Amino acid sequence: MHASINYALTALMALGLIAPASQAAYPDKPIRIIIPFAAGASADAYARVAAIKLTERMGQPVLVEARPGANGIIATELVAKSAPDGYTLLLVNSSHSINQAVYRKLPYDADRDFVAIGLVAVPVSLILVAHPSLPANNGKELIELARQKPDQIAFGSAGIGNVLHLAGALFNVTADVRLLHVPYKGAAPALNDLLAGQVQLMWNASGLVLPHVRAGKLKPIAAAGLKRSAEFPDVPTLGEDALPGYVVSSWFGILAPVATPPDIVRRLRMEMYQGLIQTDARERLAQVGADAPHLTPEEFAAFVKTDADDTGKLVKRIGLAMEAPPLR
Structure with a gap:
């Protein structure tokens, strides 16, 4: 009897008619978005727009927590080493790629220790x-x-x-x-x-x-x-x-620890993207000088990789290379 029930449940999950346990139970407590910058910065404003929409769509509070210091390395290490359960997320911007290119040694790997959830905002200028x-x-x-x-x-x-x-x-x-x-x-x-x-x-x-x-x-x-x-x-x-060819732009997106279960990643990607393309979210982002996401979650994941390559080339051109700052 038990074997038959287990077989039936497995078959239904394979057909996508019911969700696995991790997705069915998630989220059952508040979610944190860690920002590597001081409260009151642009990152704080963008993270709060994402938090509002995720709270509305996921039925649990989504909190924004500032962990500034060492150009974002402290917060990034914290999230990289946190439990990969979907409850600790990281808001990053272009500095995520810059740090990987600038610092010779980091306590995490920006490419391999995270999975992309989605683009949050692109500052207009x-x-x-x-x-x-x-x-x-x-x-x-x-x-x-x-x-x-x-x-x-x-x-x-x-x-x-x-x-x-x-x-x-x-x-x-x-x-x-x-x-x-x-x-x-x-x-x-x-x-x-x-x-x-x-x-x-x-x-x-x-x-x-x-x-x-x-x-x-x-x-x-x-x-x-x-x-x-x-x-x-x-x-x-x-x-x-004055300077033909001079262009600097930025972006803000959310990442999760790389071992986060795929069904939770899919849920976060869907809810955040669907929330941020709504009119009220676009209006909130416009008030703080940013465009709403124009990339799907999959496109954002590819963008993060290409941005890292492009940033590496720019850092070499400028000649920035140094040891990582002290983390404590």
């Missing part, structure tokens, strides 16, 4: 903004000023090897200048110091700096992407204004 006291108003004027004052004009970033650091390093190489890099433990504290005039420049998501520009606390210098920012349509890109 990174934009270079300045403190109003800086006597430069566009890319050309900034380059001229930087050549007159090597190592005297500072830009803040979310950490060594972060995409905001990469944007400044690429600017230095392509413009043949020496801006001084000041790394922070996240974009939020870097932005605070920019507003206070402790640093003069920063590359950041256009939607996050827009209120400060409107208030006269910052001024836009140039967009960093292929096209102008919707928030700053009158501000040229660096490519069209």
